[in-house]
Amino acid sequence: xxxxxxxxxxxxxxxxxxxxxxxxxxxxxLFVYECDGLTLDTATPGAVVFVHSTEEVAAVVRACHxxxxxxxxxxxxxxLSGGAVxxxxxxxxxxxxxxxxxxxxxxxxxxxxxxxxxxxxxxxACAGKHLHYAPDPSSQGSCTIGGNVAENSGGPHTLKYGVxxxxxxxxxxxxxxxxxxxxxxxxxRGAGYDLTGLFVxxxxxxxxxxxxxxxxxxxxxxxxxxxxxxxxxxxxSRAVSHVIAxxxxxxxxxxIDRTIVRAVExxxxxxxxxxxxxVLLIELDGLRDGLDLLAERVMxxxxxxxxxEVRQARDEKERLLLWKARKQAFGAVGRLSPSYYVQDGVIxxxxxxxxxxxxxxxxERHGLIxxxxxxxxxxxxHPLILFDERVPAQVEAALKCNEEILSAVxxxxxxxxxEHGIGLEKLRFMSRVFGEDxxxxxRRVREVFDxxxxxxxxxxxxxxxxWEVKGHKPPAMRPPMRKQ
Amino acid sequence: xxxxxxxxxxxxxxxxxxxxxxxxxxxxxLFVYECDGLTLDTATPGAVVFVHSTEEVAAVVRACHxxxxxxxxxxxxxxLSGGAVxxxxxxxxxxxxxxxxxxxxxxxxxxxxxxxxxxxxxxxACAGKHLHYAPDPSSQGSCTIGGNVAENSGGPHTLKYGVxxxxxxxxxxxxxxxxxxxxxxxxxRGAGYDLTGLFVxxxxxxxxxxxxxxxxxxxxxxxxxxxxxxxxxxxxSRAVSHVIAxxxxxxxxxxIDRTIVRAVExxxxxxxxxxxxxVLLIELDGLRDGLDLLAERVMxxxxxxxxxEVRQARDEKERLLLWKARKQAFGAVGRLSPSYYVQDGVIxxxxxxxxxxxxxxxxERHGLIxxxxxxxxxxxxHPLILFDERVPAQVEAALKCNEEILSAVxxxxxxxxxEHGIGLEKLRFMSRVFGEDxxxxxRRVREVFDxxxxxxxxxxxxxxxxWEVKGHKPPAMRPPMRKQ
Numbered sequence: 001x002x003x004x005x006x007x008x009x010x011x012x013x014x015x016x017x018x019x020x021x022x023x024x025x026x027x028x029x030l031f032v033y034e035c036d037g038l039t040l041d042t043a044t045p046g047a048v049v050f051v052h053s054t055e056e057v058a059a060v061v062r063a064c065h066x067x068x069x070x071x072x073x074x075x076x077x078x079x080l081s082g083g084a085v086x087x088x089x090x091x092x093x094x095x096x097x098x099x100x101x102x103x104x105x106x107x108x109x110x111x112x113x114x115x116x117x118x119x120x121x122x123x124x125a126c127a128g129k130h131l132h133y134a135p136d137p138s139s140q141g142s143c144t145i146g147g148n149v150a151e152n153s154g155g156p157h158t159l160k161y162g163v164x165x166x167x168x169x170x171x172x173x174x175x176x177x178x179x180x181x182x183x184x185x186x187x188x189r190g191a192g193y194d195l196t197g198l199f200v201x202x203x204x205x206x207x208x209x210x211x212x213x214x215x216x217x218x219x220x221x222x223x224x225x226x227x228x229x230x231x232x233x234x235x236x237s238r239a240v241s242h243v244i245a246x247x248x249x250x251x252x253x254x255x256i257d258r259t260i261v262r263a264v265e266x267x268x269x270x271x272x273x274x275x276x277x278x279v280l281l282i283e284l285d286g287l288r289d290g291l292d293l294l295a296e297r298v299m300x301x302x303x304x305x306x307x308x309e310v311r312q313a314r315d316e317k318e319r320l321l322l323w324k325a326r327k328q329a330f331g332a333v334g335r336l337s338p339s340y341y342v343q344d345g346v347i348x349x350x351x352x353x354x355x356x357x358x359x360x361x362x363x364e365r366h367g368l369i370x371x372x373x374x375x376x377x378x379x380x381x382h383p384l385i386l387f388d389e390r391v392p393a394q395v396e397a398a399l400k401c402n403e404e405i406l407s408a409v410x411x412x413x414x415x416x417x418x419e420h421g422i423g424l425e426k427l428r429f430m431s432r433v434f435g436e437d438x439x440x441x442x443r444r445v446r447e448v449f450d451x452x453x454x455x456x457x458x459x460x461x462x463x464x465x466x467w468e469v470k471g472h473k474p475p476a477m478r479p480p481m482r483k484q
Numbered sequence: 485x486x487x488x489x490x491x492x493x494x495x496x497x498x499x500x501x502x503x504x505x506x507x508x509x510x511x512x513x514l515f516v517y518e519c520d521g522l523t524l525d526t527a528t529p530g531a532v533v534f535v536h537s538t539e540e541v542a543a544v545v546r547a548c549h550x551x552x553x554x555x556x557x558x559x560x561x562x563x564l565s566g567g568a569v570x571x572x573x574x575x576x577x578x579x580x581x582x583x584x585x586x587x588x589x590x591x592x593x594x595x596x597x598x599x600x601x602x603x604x605x606x607x608x609a610c611a612g613k614h615l616h617y618a619p620d621p622s623s624q625g626s627c628t629i630g631g632n633v634a635e636n637s638g639g640p641h642t643l644k645y646g647v648x649x650x651x652x653x654x655x656x657x658x659x660x661x662x663x664x665x666x667x668x669x670x671x672x673r674g675a676g677y678d679l680t681g682l683f684v685x686x687x688x689x690x691x692x693x694x695x696x697x698x699x700x701x702x703x704x705x706x707x708x709x710x711x712x713x714x715x716x717x718x719x720x721s722r723a724v725s726h727v728i729a730x731x732x733x734x735x736x737x738x739x740i741d742r743t744i745v746r747a748v749e750x751x752x753x754x755x756x757x758x759x760x761x762x763v764l765l766i767e768l769d770g771l772r773d774g775l776d777l778l779a780e781r782v783m784x785x786x787x788x789x790x791x792x793e794v795r796q797a798r799d800e801k802e803r804l805l806l807w808k809a810r811k812q813a814f815g816a817v818g819r820l821s822p823s824y825y826v827q828d829g830v831i832x833x834x835x836x837x838x839x840x841x842x843x844x845x846x847x848e849r850h851g852l853i854x855x856x857x858x859x860x861x862x863x864x865x866h867p868l869i870l871f872d873e874r875v876p877a878q879v880e881a882a883l884k885c886n887e888e889i890l891s892a893v894x895x896x897x898x899x900x901x902x903e904h905g906i907g908l909e910k911l912r913f914m915s916r917v918f919g920e921d922x923x924x925x926x927r928r929v930r931e932v933f934d935x936x937x938x939x940x941x942x943x944x945x946x947x948x949x950x951w952e953v954k955g956h957k958p959p960a961m962r963p964p965m966r967k968q
Contacts (some may be wrong), residue, residue, distance in 0.1 A: 187898065441932070
């Protein structure tokens with residue numbers, strides 16, 4: 001599918017669908033939507049359309065379908081794999097204004113929300129009700145539920161509470177031909193195939209979610225947060241293995257390396273030990289009574305791995321500071337370097353030291369700085385490669401390094417992505433972990449929903465369809481699933 | 485697809501695939517495979533084939549595919565929705581002999597097993613390692629992992645630990661054209677669409693799982709089991725609501741009504757209170773320290789709902805007796821009645837008293853006995869309707885009652901199945917909870933894997949394809965996903 005501007009007819013249809021004022025086409029307006037959190041990959045959208053309801057989304061998608069023009073949904077644009085980048089002049093369907101909470105059923109612990117709702121705002125809406133929405137990406141203050149659904153987002157508390165797919169009970173979806181369908185519901189699956197689970201993490205290639213049934217999780221009675229300081233990443237990794245081996249499942253188990261600690265410290269002055277090789281941020285939650293004992297055991301695991309120091313946050317204030325350090329880590333890196341590249345491969349915990357070593361060596365070989373802050377408990381790496389976007393040689397080196405990191409992950413029997421998605425960034429690596437048969441199977445599943453590859457083309461799976469590879473037009477429309 | 489015997493050519497191909505001795509075709513041999521745990525629905529298989537390896541399964545399926553003959557996988561045949569009934573003279577692929585544990589990776593907590601492995605045997609294989617396989621259907625002593633995968637089985641501990649799909653990280657699958665594919669792997673998903681999650685619960689309509697990557701769960705440090713006795717089901721239901729409302733998540737929260745209690749008691753003499761309206765079996769697990777407090781709180785909830793008595797199992801011996809009562813409940817019902825019908829709809833917990841009342845009324849209206857033993861914590865009902873298969877009028881009444889039960893579930897905004905699957909039993913109800921668009925979407929997904937409806941036809945979703953509805957032959961073969 002070649003990059004092409006929307007036809008005047010399509011633009012007219014879009015304006016009729018959402019109103020003149022909600023369609024942006026000028027280059028300075030479109031510039032804002034050239035990339036998401038993955039700043040290296042950019043593309044200019046054909047247009048940006050602000051939607052306010054399911055009906056508007058359906059009308060916009062129908063217009064694109066009739067014009068055989070691609071589209072891509074976008075929430076806050078915080079994604080890190082280029083999932084929201086508008087390839088082939090796609091029309092950006094901006095859902096940020098669809099941010100209502102339509103239902104909040106506290107008794108059955110479920111909320112019906114629109115896709116543009118900011119993740120953290122759902123938890124805020126439950127304030128005082130002892131409930132929260134569990135998936136907590138570091139960007140939860142700005143990322144949207146719809147984006148989380150597309151990428152099956154996780155967060156530090158994924159270790160105990162699971163990723164987005166474990167917290168979505170049902171969806172209302174606009175299919176790529178403009179029809180509206182419902183998968184699951186307020187009580188989840190129940191019969192038929194699990195299309196909700198299939199849609200979550202499909203990176204916008206099956207259509208656009210317009211309503212989300214989100215599960216609400218009871219708040220733990222007590223939370224304890226520990227800070228453990230280690231001479232090296234290896235020692236910290238050993239502590240992680242000890243904790244997991246004892247069958248302890250912390251709410252969160254985060255590893256932060258020296259580079260990140262120093263960056264955060266020089267910015268926020270939280271009193272982090274800047275001489276440490278690595279620190280572990282360990283959160284335990286549950287009933288008050290059991291928690292002291294559990295904390296004791298976790299601290300014993302840290303000492304067994306020869307930590308330099310391990311202590312509990314003295315009070316809620318310090319606990320929040322520790323988490324601020326973690327959640328601001330990526331931001332702090334911005335003080336070290338104008339740009340960074342982050343991966344999120346998942347590897348067996350037992351291979352942590354080995355793979356982290358390979359990543360470090362790769363960065364050094366390319367003369368770049370590698371920093372690590374990641375979900376150690378579930379082996380979900382977040383190696384950052386720091387570079388200067390303005391220096392072509394560094395960009396090239398960063399890309400090479402990125403390639404070597406993914407190779408190290410694959411060699412360790414790991415997976416390309418834990419929570420950021422494949423997007424367009426890791427697309428060409430898919431054929432290294434999947435056979436052509438597997439990929440073709442995925443294509444066939446995709447074509448059930450999007451036979452013409454109009455929904456976020458060029459993402460998630462390598463489509464290998466001629467109109468994508470050779471830039472031809474998509475095939476003629478297939479009849480809709482049901483004769484209308 | 486009409487009922488038809490396998491052609492001599494197909495039988496020859498099957499014998500070549502697995503050997504003469506592993507193909508059964510005589511009527512007395514086939515008789516054994518006429519039904520599964522749902523005894524009302526029977527059909528005679530075209531043949532029964534015992535398989536011992538992925539290669540044999542692939543060869544058998546390929547032979548069926550080339551002969552355009554349907555097939556259905558079968559494990560222990562304990563399913564309760566008729567999922568393993570061989571419609572249209574399907575060839576039964578009996579996996580009971582594929583029961584090896586191929587890998588037991590304790591460090592990364594995952595096992596690679598064959599589909600015929602008995603559920604409980606995986607947990608037994610972990611004895612002394614403080615790990616277990618969490619999904620625990622009441623039939624776990626005989627049901628197979630492969631069957632659990634097909635039906636996405638749950639069990640009493642589903643409330644805290646989730647159903648089968650939450651414990652399966654990857655699959656090796658023989659597709660309906662005989663090709664072997666892998667979904668996910670020892671570390672789970674990672675990239676691409678979640679075909680593992682899609683396959684689990686597809687009731688054999690996508691192909692046959694030949695290897696399963698099963699997650700192993702750490703054993704809790706301590707387990708406490710409480711028995712609470714209530715004057716009525718309503719009071720017991722209120723206690724359930726109180727427990728859940730306080731954010732307490734027991735490992736299991738089972739409701740057993742008077743009829744079941746009496747049946748169990750008259751058989752096993754466990755000292756259950758036969759005058760009770762209902763009892764709750766509540767299991768709590770976790771760290772020793774926190775658990776006493778938690779037990780206190782749960783007991784307070786029971787008292788708040790005016791229980792007659794609530795106590796902890798005195799020792800492990802009594803605890804096992806309580807669970808024996810629960811797990812033998814269905815068996816005990818066999819002493820009350822020659823046959824019973826069991827449903828497993830899921831309803832919002834808040835509607836428990838109302839729906840149970842409607843079920844009771846329906847049974848009385850039809851002059852039948854209704855008994856209840858179910859997963860109250862997650863609203864997963866298991867209403868049993870007792871009848872005598874030898875009395876046609878009772879069979880008819882039972883079927884009418886079954887219809888009214890599912891209607892009550894649907895009216896309460898519930899779901900047709902929590903863990904037993906749709907099978908052929910609930911097939912005709914699918915169109916009451918799903919629109920034609922939804923069903924057509926599911927058909928299209930199915931056709932990605934099984935375009936000719938040869939894999940367990942007539943199950944899970946109403947296919948509405950002419951060769952099923954009008955009994956025509958399936959269409960000509962479509963090219964395989966990849967040119968071979």
